[in-house]
Amino acid sequence: MKQFFSVKDISSISQAVKSALDYKQNPYKDENLGKHKTIGLIFLNPSLRTRMSTQKAALNLGMDILVMNMTSDGWALETKDGVAMTGNTAEHIREAAAVMGEYCEVLGLRSFPKLKEAEEDYSEEFFSKFAAYCGKPIISLESATLHPLQSFTDLITIIESFDYQYNDLNKQYFPFTKKPKVVLTWAPHTKALPQAVPNSFAEWMCQAQAEGLVDFVIAHPEGYALKTEFTIGANITTNQEEALKNADFVYVKNWSSYEDYGKITCTDNSWMITSDKLKGTNNAKVMHCLPVRRDVVIASEVLDSKQSIVIQQAGNRVWAAQAVLKQILTKE
Numbered sequence: 001m002k003q004f005f006s007v008k009d010i011s012s013i014s015q016a017v018k019s020a021l022d023y024k025q026n027p028y029k030d031e032n033l034g035k036h037k038t039i040g041l042i043f044l045n046p047s048l049r050t051r052m053s054t055q056k057a058a059l060n061l062g063m064d065i066l067v068m069n070m071t072s073d074g075w076a077l078e079t080k081d082g083v084a085m086t087g088n089t090a091e092h093i094r095e096a097a098a099v100m101g102e103y104c105e106v107l108g109l110r111s112f113p114k115l116k117e118a119e120e121d122y123s124e125e126f127f128s129k130f131a132a133y134c135g136k137p138i139i140s141l142e143s144a145t146l147h148p149l150q151s152f153t154d155l156i157t158i159i160e161s162f163d164y165q166y167n168d169l170n171k172q173y174f175p176f177t178k179k180p181k182v183v184l185t186w187a188p189h190t191k192a193l194p195q196a197v198p199n200s201f202a203e204w205m206c207q208a209q210a211e212g213l214v215d216f217v218i219a220h221p222e223g224y225a226l227k228t229e230f231t232i233g234a235n236i237t238t239n240q241e242e243a244l245k246n247a248d249f250v251y252v253k254n255w256s257s258y259e260d261y262g263k264i265t266c267t268d269n270s271w272m273i274t275s276d277k278l279k280g281t282n283n284a285k286v287m288h289c290l291p292v293r294r295d296v297v298i299a300s301e302v303l304d305s306k307q308s309i310v311i312q313q314a315g316n317r318v319w320a321a322q323a324v325l326k327q328i329l330t331k332e
């Protein structure tokens with residue numbers, strides 16, 4: 001693997017999950033795989049989980065790690081070509097990325113969207129240019145439109161929390177008794193947030209559904225449809241109560257509108273996930289990528305209940321990152 005940007009970069013989601021869960025059982029089984037190899041983690045935005053779990057994964061593989069927080073510690077980067085740099089940007093992405101490529105065998109990059117122009121964010125200009133100019137394998141640590149390490153983790157968490165078996169012959173997981181119903185539901189928030197997490201979760205769940213692993217439903221208010229390329233095959237509704245009926249997993253996330261790009265067009269707080277709302281579910285497990293605003297997105301009573309698996313989910317970030325790094329280091 002040379003790039004981990006989307007589910008399309010994984011040849012088998014089942015085998016990737018198996019590899020991650022093997023690391024969870026035995027974190028140090030490849031402790032020398034990354035010896036004398038350096039990963040550079042480049043952040044243009046804040047991070048707790050992605051930063052720490054990817055460092056932990058790299059440490060488990062014996063790698064060296066450099067972390068760079070560009071906005072506080074680096075030079076402001078220019079991305080446009082053919083302009084005289086007379087403004088606030090001190091360094092061009094061409095030089096900056098190429099230099100980081102000199103220091104590292106693998107790079108990870110976090111670059112959130114600006115949420116001003118859909119076309120600009122969805123072109124993924126920053127990620128693509130960085131990938132091209134650094135000349136090294138690159139892992140998305142959440143780009144403008146996708147968060148693949150998160151969604152890979154989410155699939156791992158669903159598979160380990162439900163009745164799945166792994167068939168060694170065809171190297172595929174399969175649901176032993178029935179497929180779980182997985183519901184992605186929009187929830188309220190005070191800020192306009194990216195669509196990266198829901199786009200990515202939808203992309204991975206649509207792939208899982210196509211492989212017979214889950215039934216996938218998305219619930220959101222009018223005006224919050226995700227870009228259709230990420231939701232092919234999903235059952236989409238604006239009726240949250242209907243969607244939650246018999247759900248086995250409820251994945252909660254706010255996102256800003258794609259249609260009215262980057263705007264908050266719904267402030268209906270009744271979309272918050274409460275214990276009452278979970279009554280119609282199949283004692284569903286509740287998931288969120290974190291950070292989560294308590295009693296805005298999800299009620300505290302839910303986050304503090306046994307139904308919440310958000311901490312287990314965040315813990316699994318290590319094994320997702322380790323499985324991805326393995327594929328990069330072994331050039332699988």
Ligand SMILES: NCCC[C@H](NC(=O)CCC(=O)O)C(=O)O
Pocket residue numbers: 142191193194195196197254289290291293
């Ligand atoms: N990396 C996980 C999610 C990051 C981001 N959340 C946030 O920015 C929350 C900010 C706040 O609550 O102020 C998002 O939704 O895409």
Ligand SMILES: NC(=O)OP(=O)(O)O
Pocket residue numbers: 046047048049050051142150289290291
């Ligand atoms: N879920 C997630 O990516 O968390 P951080 O933004 O803290 O890395």
